[in-house]
Amino acid sequence: THDIEEALFLSKRVVVMGTRPGIVREILDIPFSYPRKSTLRFDEEFQKIRRALSYIIRSETIKSKLSEGEPVESSALKIGLYYWPGNSPFFYAQDKGLFDKYSLPIELISFSDNRQKIDYWKSDKIDILNVTVDTALRLIKETSEAEIIAGLNISHGGDALISRENIEPIKKIKGKKIALEKGEISEFFLKYVLYKNGLKLSDVVIKDMKGDEIGTALINGSVDAAVLWEPWLSKAIELSRANIIVTSKDYPVFADVLIAKNDFIKNHAEEIKKLKNIWQESTDFYSKDKKDFIRSVAPIVGLSSQELSQQLEKIEFFDGSIDEIIRISKEVENVIE
Numbered sequence: 082t083h084d085i086e087e088a089l090f091l092s093k094r095v096v097v098m099g100t101r102p103g104i105v106r107e108i109l110d111i112p113f114s115y116p117r118k119s120t121l122r123f124d125e126e127f128q129k130i131r132r133a134l135s136y137i138i139r140s141e142t143i144k145s146k147l148s149e150g151e152p153v154e155s156s157a158l159k160i161g162l163y164y165w166p167g168n169s170p171f172f173y174a175q176d177k178g179l180f181d182k183y184s185l186p187i188e189l190i191s192f193s194d195n196r197q198k199i200d201y202w203k204s205d206k207i208d209i210l211n212v213t214v215d216t217a218l219r220l221i222k223e224t225s226e227a228e229i230i231a232g233l234n235i236s237h238g239g240d241a242l243i244s245r246e247n248i249e250p251i252k253k254i255k256g257k258k259i260a261l262e263k264g265e266i267s268e269f270f271l272k273y274v275l276y277k278n279g280l281k282l283s284d285v286v287i288k289d290m291k292g293d294e295i296g297t298a299l300i301n302g303s304v305d306a307a308v309l310w311e312p313w314l315s316k317a318i319e320l321s322r323a324n325i326i327v328t329s330k331d332y333p334v335f336a337d338v339l340i341a342k343n344d345f346i347k348n349h350a351e352e353i354k355k356l357k358n359i360w361q362e363s364t365d366f367y368s369k370d371k372k373d374f375i376r377s378v379a380p381i382v383g384l385s386s387q388e389l390s391q392q393l394e395k396i397e398f399f400d401g402s403i404d405e406i407i408r409i410s411k412e413v414e415n416v417i418e
Contacts, residue, residue: 085134089127090117097137100145107137107297132320133300140293143312146383147191152206157186158352160339161198161207164191164292166311166392167234167337168211170363172381173374179362183355193293195265208345209356214336214406215269215413226343231357232406233337236329238395240270241314243323244306245299251326255284257305260298263289267308270335273416274327299323311392312384330395334412336405357401364398 092111099106121127152159162168171189180187192198202210221227248254261267272282288304296317299307309317329335367374379389399405
C-alpha cells in the first residue's frame with residue numbers, strides 16, 4: 082500500500098479502477114526512466130501527473146458514495162440525477178426519513194454520463210429526470226410529451242469556464258481547445274457565454290468528455306480550457322491552477338428542474354405533489370440550520386463538510402415552483418434556437 086506520490090515514484094504505470102467492478106477508469110503511464118532520484122518528486126511533470134491522479138481518485142470516491150447508473154427493480158419512484166450539490170436536499174430527505182414520512186418510496190439514481198440518464202428516461206427506466214432548463218426545453222421540444230414539474234435551484238458560481246492561461250478579453254478564446262460534455266449544460270454554458278460575447282461554438286475546438294473526466298484533461302494539459310460545475314469545479318481549479326474566465330454568477334440563467342412525461346404526470350399527480358413538499362421541507366431546513374444539513378449530506382455525496390458548504394454557497398434553492406423557471410426559459414430559448 083502506497084500513497085499517491087510514492088506509487089507514482091515506484092511505478093511505470095498506474096491503473097485506476099472505476100466504481101463499478103472490473104471497470105478501468107484511467108491508465109496513467111509514468112514517463113520517467115530508472116533509477117529515479119528522490120528529487121523527481123519536485124519535477125513539474127511529476128507533480129502534474131500527481132495532481133491528475135488525485136483528481137481522478139477523488140472523482141471516483143464521489144461516485145462510489147452514490148447509487149450510480151442502474152435502477153433497482155422496484156415499485157419506487159425513480160429519479161435520475163446528475164452529480165451536483167444542488168441535489169443535496171434529496172439526499173437530506175433520504176437521510177432524515179422524509180420519503181417515509183410522506184409514504185413515498187423513492188430511488189435516487191445518479192449518473193456521471195448525462196446522456197445515459199436521458200436515454201434511461203426516454204426508455205422509461207427512470208420516471209423523473211433532473212436536468213438544467215436548456216436540456217429540459219430541448220427534450221420537451223424533441224418528445225412533445227413532457228413538462229417541467231418543479232424548479233429546484235439556480236447556479237450563482239457553481240458552473241464556470243476556466244483556462245490554463247488567463248484569457249482576457251474573452252474573445253481571445255477563439256481557436257482554443259475546450260473540454261466539455263456535449264449536449265449538456267457545459268456545452269450550453271459555453272454557447273451562452275460565446276453568444277453574449279459575439280462568438281459561436283464553431284469559433285472554438287470542442288473536446289467531448291464526461292463531467293468527471295473534464296478536470297483531468299485540464300490538469301494534464303491536453304486542453305486549453307474547460308467548462309465545469311461542482312463538485313468537479315473547485316478541485317479542478319485547485320489542482321490545475323486554472324484561471325476563472327466567467328462563472329454562472331456572471332450569467333445567472335443556469336437553473337435545475339425536474340421533468341416528467343405527460344402520462345406519468347397524469348397518473349402520479351399525488352406523488353409529484355408529495356415530492357415537491359419533500360423538496361420544500363428539505364430546503365427550508367437548509368435555510369434554518371445549514372450546519373446540520375451539511376453534516377448530514379456531506380458523507381452521502383463524498384465531500385467534506387467544508388467542501389459542500391463552499392459549494393452550496395454558489396447555489397440558490399427554489400421551493401419547487403416554476404415561476405422563476407419561466408423567466409429563465411425565455412432567456413435560454415433565445416440561445417437554443
